[in-house]
Amino acid sequence: MSRQTVEEYMETINTLQETQGSPVKTSSLARFMGVSAASVSEMLRRLSEKGMVDYTPYGGVSLTEEGQKQVMKLTRRHRLWEVFLTQYLDMGWEEVYDEACELEHSTSDMLAEKLAQFLGNPQTCPHGSPIPDSQGRYKNEAGVPLTELPMDKKAVILQITNESNKELLVCLNELGLTPDTEVKVIRKSSFDGTLTLEAKDTIKAVGTEAASYIIVKPLN
Amino acid sequence: MSRQTVEEYMETINTLQETQGSPVKTSSLARFMGVSAASVSEMLRRLSEKGMVDYTPYGGVSLTEEGQKQVMKLTRRHRLWEVFLTQYLDMGWEEVYDEACELEHSTSDMLAEKLAQFLGNPQTCPHGSPIPDSQGRYKNEAGVPLTELPMDKKAVILQITNESNKELLVCLNELGLTPDTEVKVIRKSSFDGTLTLEAKDTIKAVGTEAASYIIVKPLN
DNA sequence: AACATAAATAAGGGTAGCCTAAAAATATAT
DNA sequence: ATATATTTTTAGGCTACCCTTATTTATGTT
Numbered sequence: 389m390s391r392q393t394v395e396e397y398m399e400t401i402n403t404l405q406e407t408q409g410s411p412v413k414t415s416s417l418a419r420f421m422g423v424s425a426a427s428v429s430e431m432l433r434r435l436s437e438k439g440m441v442d443y444t445p446y447g448g449v450s451l452t453e454e455g456q457k458q459v460m461k462l463t464r465r466h467r468l469w470e471v472f473l474t475q476y477l478d479m480g481w482e483e484v485y486d487e488a489c490e491l492e493h494s495t496s497d498m499l500a501e502k503l504a505q506f507l508g509n510p511q512t513c514p515h516g517s518p519i520p521d522s523q524g525r526y527k528n529e530a531g532v533p534l535t536e537l538p539m540d541k542k543a544v545i546l547q548i549t550n551e552s553n554k555e556l557l558v559c560l561n562e563l564g565l566t567p568d569t570e571v572k573v574i575r576k577s578s579f580d581g582t583l584t585l586e587a588k589d590t591i592k593a594v595g596t597e598a599a600s601y602i603i604v605k606p607l608n
Numbered sequence: 609m610s611r612q613t614v615e616e617y618m619e620t621i622n623t624l625q626e627t628q629g630s631p632v633k634t635s636s637l638a639r640f641m642g643v644s645a646a647s648v649s650e651m652l653r654r655l656s657e658k659g660m661v662d663y664t665p666y667g668g669v670s671l672t673e674e675g676q677k678q679v680m681k682l683t684r685r686h687r688l689w690e691v692f693l694t695q696y697l698d699m700g701w702e703e704v705y706d707e708a709c710e711l712e713h714s715t716s717d718m719l720a721e722k723l724a725q726f727l728g729n730p731q732t733c734p735h736g737s738p739i740p741d742s743q744g745r746y747k748n749e750a751g752v753p754l755t756e757l758p759m760d761k762k763a764v765i766l767q768i769t770n771e772s773n774k775e776l777l778v779c780l781n782e783l784g785l786t787p788d789t790e791v792k793v794i795r796k797s798s799f800d801g802t803l804t805l806e807a808k809d810t811i812k813a814v815g816t817e818a819a820s821y822i823i824v825k826p827l828n
Numbered sequence: 829a830a831c832a833t834a835a836a837t838a839a840g841g842g843t844a845g846c847c848t849a850a851a852a853a854t855a856t857a858t
Numbered sequence: 859a860t861a862t863a864t865t866t867t868t869a870g871g872c873t874a875c876c877c878t879t880a881t882t883t884a885t886g887t888t
Contacts, residue, residue, distance in 0.1 A: 390610070393875070414836055427876055429837050434874085446836055446883055477722040487719055494710035502697040613845070634866060647846055649867055654844085666853060666866060 392493045395462055397421065397431055398440060401451055402459040407549070411448030460524035461500075465492040467513035468503050474514045475507070481514045481566075482557035515557075516547030516567035516603070531603040534583065535596055537573055543604035545569045550601040563592045565602060612713045615682055617641065617651055618660060621671055622679040627769075631668030680744035685712040685720050687733035692723065694734045701734045701786075702777035735777075736767030736787035736823070751823040754803065755816055757793055763824035765789045770821045780822070783812045791824060 400420050404412040414432070418425040429445075436443040440455035451459060469488040473479040479487065495503075501522060504510075512518055520526045531546040545567050550556060560566065565587060574591075575584035581596040594602070620640050624632040634652070638645040649665075656663040660675035671679060689708040693699040699707065715723075721742060724730075732738055740746040751766040765787050770776060780786065784807060794811075795804035801816040814822070 390874070415834095423875090424877060425836060426838080426878080430875080433837095473719075473722075477719070477726050479718075479722060483718075487716060490714035490716070491711065494714045496707060496710070498699075498703075499693075499697070499707055502693075502699060506697050610844070635864095643845090644847060645866060646848080646868080650845080653867095 394431075394435065394440075395458075395493055397428075397435065398451065398455055398459050399462055401441065401449060402456070402463075405450060410450040411442075412450065413448050417449075457524050460520040460526060462492050463526075464504075464520045464522070464524070465495040465500050467517060467519040468500060468507060468510070469495070470513045470515075471507050471510045471519075472503065480558075481561060482554040484514065485552045485554075512547075512567065513551070514567075515549075515551040516545065517549075517551065529605065531605045534571070534573070534594070534599040534602040534604050535581070537571075537604055537606060539573050539576065542570060542572050542607045544607060545571060545602060546605050547603040548601055549603060553601070556598060556601060559598065560602070563594070564588055564590070565592070565594070570607075571604060614651075614655065614660075615678075615713055617648075617655065618671065618675055618679050619682055621661065621669060622676070622683075625670060630670040631662075632670065633668050637669070677744050680740040680746060681720075682712050683746075684724075684740045684742070684744070685715040687737060687739040688720060688723050688727060688730070689715070690733045690735075691727050691730045691739075695727070700778075701781060702774040704734065705772045732767075732787065733771070734787075735769075735771040736765065737769075737771065749825065751825045754791070754793070754814070754819040754822040754824050755801070757791075757824055757826060759793050759796065762790060762792050762827045764827060765791060765822060766825050767823040768821055769823060773821070776818060776821060779818065783814070784808055784810070785812070785814070785822060790827075 397417070400417060401412050404416050404420065408416065414425050414428045417428045417432075421428070432441060432443045432449050435441045435455075436449075439452060440458065441449050441451055443449045466488045469491045470481075470484040473484040473487055474481055504522070510519060518526055518528050529546055534543075537543050545565060547567060548557065548560060565571070565585075569587055571585050571587040573583050574586050576582075577584075583594045583596070583599050585592045585594060617637070620637060621632050624636050624640065628636065634645050634648045637652075638648045641648070652661060652663045652669050655661045655675075656669075659672060660678065661669050661671055663669045686708045689711045690701075690704040693704040693707055694701055724742070730739060738746055738748050749766055754763075754765075757763050765785060767787060768777065768780060785791070785805075789807055791805050791807040793803050794806050796802070797804075803814045803816070803819050805812045805814060
């Protein structure tokens with residue numbers, strides 16, 4: 389089986405575990421990967437034989453420790469490339485996800501470490517997600533979705549989940565809602581929950597879906 | 609057919625056209641790609657259908673204009689990555705060929721141009737080979753193998769062909785025989801042709817095989 | 829508990845890319 | 859010019875990954 393394809397399955401399993409909990413359903417995987425459920429079943433059987441996932445037919449799938457380790461390696465490569473592409477090649481933060489998806493599969497261990505060194509061992513990607521260390525260890529700073537931040541409480545943006553959503557990222561970038569920015573919710577619409585924010589001394593409006601992808605850390 | 613595989617066939621056809629002339633034989637391709645001649649035949653039929661090569665059974669293969677253009681794009685990506693890897697990530701010039709082989713297949717048009725810009729549009733790779741421009745145009749400076757340089761004539765190293773030969777590159781690097789270095793042949797062994805050189809005010813010995821891979825431009 | 833519905837797998841088929849063995853074409857030597 | 863050797867292609871098979879259709883399993887409702 390082609391390395392690239394397998395790696396994409398494993399990464400998707402990981403993402404779905406994180407966002408929707410474990411175990412992951414065949415149908416979710418099929419939807420996210422754009423293939424039929426039958427293809428997923430088949431692949432899960434193979435990945436299971438290779439010891440990368442725990443898979444019980446009809447019961448869903450989760451990564452084994454070994455599988456998790458592999459995914460952390462890929463995540464590291466992916467996010468290091470994102471840092472390089474934004475900081476040195478001047479790409480937009482909505483463009484780098486797709487490029488990094490390609491590059492990560494062509495990155496040797498040595499290259500990854502040299503790149504990390506060149507970049508000064510960054511701790512997060514441009515979207516604020518943590519970069520696993522060379523051992524695959526991962527420290528995630530605790531935060532809450534902006535939707536759950538109490539009114540009038542100052543907070544700092546940690547991370548934008550959904551880093552592959554270009555429309556979202558373009559929009560947030562225009563609003564200046566990027567990691568490390570301080571924000572405060574000053575109004576919540578009683579009709580549809582739309583938030584009114586104060587950030588960088590300006591007033592901004594953010595819908596609930598967008599807000600749910602913005603992870604913040606309350607201050608004090 | 610997987611893009612990667614196809615691209616590697618095309619690049620190999622190009623390399624063999626350059627080094628051994630056109631058309632390229634099935635058996636050469638099979639040898640260089642490490643696959644059976646039967647697999648090559650099959651692939652050539654498919655590439656021919658796609659208009660990438662001119663192929664006559666039993667008669668060898670050569671790239672079409674379209675195929676050539678594709679290869680130039682890949683060559684550009686490959687050599688740009690080599691420059692990046694040596695200049696910014698501090699990789700050895702014997703290591704970058706393999707890494708660039710992987711990366712070139714994962715490089716979009718936009719990424720290639722951004723990278724070129726970041727690197728200051730370099731004209732040659734670390735081994736001295738020209739980098740095609742964004743239109744795929746290619747200007748190769750004329751030179752001769754070191755084996756054909758007249759004795760006592762000063763020359764400057766243009767290029768090391770055989771950039772994938774690690775042992776050769778390590779050795780030449782130790783001797784300081786890299787592009788832009790001035791050299792002069794001061795002795796040729798009448799027994800086996802081994803050359804004695806003067807470069808950087810030091811005396812160096814180079815065998816004929818190694819010397820045949822060193823392309824120089826005579827001065828004055 | 830029985831039934832309807834949804835989800836997942838099994839069965840069967842396709843393509844790309846690889847192989848080996850056999851057959852065909854070409855090159856070489858006598 | 860013919861026989862032999864070499865090269866190349868054809869034929870037939872294998873695996874990875876994908877598909878659609880049919881069947882099985884799980885789930886939720888009454």
